[in-house]
Amino acid sequence: MDIKIIKYYYGDIPEDKGAGGNGDNSASKEFWPLWEVFIRSKQGIDHKHVGSLHAADAKMAIENARDVYTRRMEGVSIWVVESKYIHASNPDEAASFYEPANDKVYRHPTFYDLPDELTHM
Amino acid sequence: MMNTDYILHLADNALILGQRNSEWCGHGPVLEQDIAITNISLDLIGQARSFYQYAAELLGATEDKLAYLRDVRDFKNCLLCELPNGDWAQTILRQFFFSSYQYILYQQMVEWPDERLAAIAEKSLKEVTYHVRWSSEWVIRLGDGTEESQARMLKAIDYLWSFTGELFTPASYETTTLNKQPWQQRVEDIFTEATLPLPGNVWMQTGGKEGRHTEHLGYILVEMQYMQRAYPDCEW
Numbered sequence: 187m188d189i190k191i192i193k194y195y196y197g198d199i200p201e202d203k204g205a206g207g208n209g210d211n212s213a214s215k216e217f218w219p220l221w222e223v224f225i226r227s228k229q230g231i232d233h234k235h236v237g238s239l240h241a242a243d244a245k246m247a248i249e250n251a252r253d254v255y256t257r258r259m260e261g262v263s264i265w266v267v268e269s270k271y272i273h274a275s276n277p278d279e280a281a282s283f284y285e286p287a288n289d290k291v292y293r294h295p296t297f298y299d300l301p302d303e304l305t306h307m
Numbered sequence: 308m309m310n311t312d313y314i315l316h317l318a319d320n321a322l323i324l325g326q327r328n329s330e331w332c333g334h335g336p337v338l339e340q341d342i343a344i345t346n347i348s349l350d351l352i353g354q355a356r357s358f359y360q361y362a363a364e365l366l367g368a369t370e371d372k373l374a375y376l377r378d379v380r381d382f383k384n385c386l387l388c389e390l391p392n393g394d395w396a397q398t399i400l401r402q403f404f405f406s407s408y409q410y411i412l413y414q415q416m417v418e419w420p421d422e423r424l425a426a427i428a429e430k431s432l433k434e435v436t437y438h439v440r441w442s443s444e445w446v447i448r449l450g451d452g453t454e455e456s457q458a459r460m461l462k463a464i465d466y467l468w469s470f471t472g473e474l475f476t477p478a479s480y481e482t483t484t485l486n487k488q489p490w491q492q493r494v495e496d497i498f499t500e501a502t503l504p505l506p507g508n509v510w511m512q513t514g515g516k517e518g519r520h521t522e523h524l525g526y527i528l529v530e531m532q533y534m535q536r537a538y539p540d541c542e543w
Contacts, residue, residue: 218337239339242448249441250339253346 220269221247223254225261233265241266311365312383312480314424315373316516318358319384322374323524324405325351326531327392336395343441347402350434357427375535379524383478386515387470389524396449396459400467403442407493408474409435412485443497450501460503472511479517
């Protein structure tokens with residue numbers, strides 16, 4: 187079985203590449219698209235990103251995720267989403283994105299007087 | 308007392324197919340499926356251990372002795388389990404045939420009066436349910452896939468089909484017979500979805516359950532038993 191795998195990274199996955207679940211274009215016959223995997227653990231209420239994998243469709247992606255990421259009892263629920271649908275912020279814009287928040291300490295709720303009865307804050 | 312030949316038969320089935328699947332480790336078509344097939348291997352070897360441990364208690368032996376120091380004629384696994392992996396199509400079709408059989412068997416076994424077997428069946432049934440799902444989807448994917456994948460499935464059917472009869476042909480030590488109908492139905496349903504033809508009645512191979520094996524089993528045992536035979540009772 188000869189399967190070619192080309193790995194794309196976020197932000198540069200072409201629209202015509204790696205259509206999975208609903209895709210029936212020629213690319214999906216040749217390449218297995220990349221999927222992002224989110225697992226909810228027994229303790230957690232949120233699904234956390236755990237990694238990525240290749241699969242032909244959503245069903246296979248969930249099964250692959252089960253085999254790759256829940257072998258050691260890590261999870262009770264799996265989400266997968268095709269990586270091409272993830273849109274990421276650009277690291278080059280980090281300065282304008284995040285640094286303006288650095289000197290705005292008043293946005294943290296640290297300027298309140300707490301009543302003595304409140305112990306777990 | 309439970310029939311120890313029958314327990315060994317259950318154990319040998321799981322061990323030999325587990326050993327076969329483990330040959331894919333590091334050679335799977337893609338990383339994710341390499342992990343999937345080796346996970347199935349480990350499930351099967353785990354089931355084999357449970358059965359060997361039970362048989363060992365009844366026979367006054369050890370599980371290692373039963374797995375590693377019996378010879379070809381003593382093994383009671385079905386011929387299907389020892390057939391070569393071939394390509395991915397052949398491996399997954401073998402798994403589909405066997406897991407579908409195991410699913411029906413374990414479903415009945417959970418009701419058996421022998422509590423030990425019932426407990427093993429109950430634990431294993433969850434694993435086998437997944438094996439059936441996984442292998443069914445691959446049969447559909449390849450059968451209803453490309454021209455090449457379908458051709459490979461057809462070749463696999465041609466090679467494996469005559470080994471499926473033995474699953475439902477009771478051996479001399481088997482006291483219960485398994486109804487083949489649900490298995491046949493499952494195979495029919497999946498083959499229909501996979502656009503694969505169901506083979507007609509052909510002559511079926513038998514013998515594995517009684518210790519008469521194909522030429523392949525000897526090679527499996529040589530590799531699997533080498534360590535224990537070269538260094539008896541070795542541990543690490």
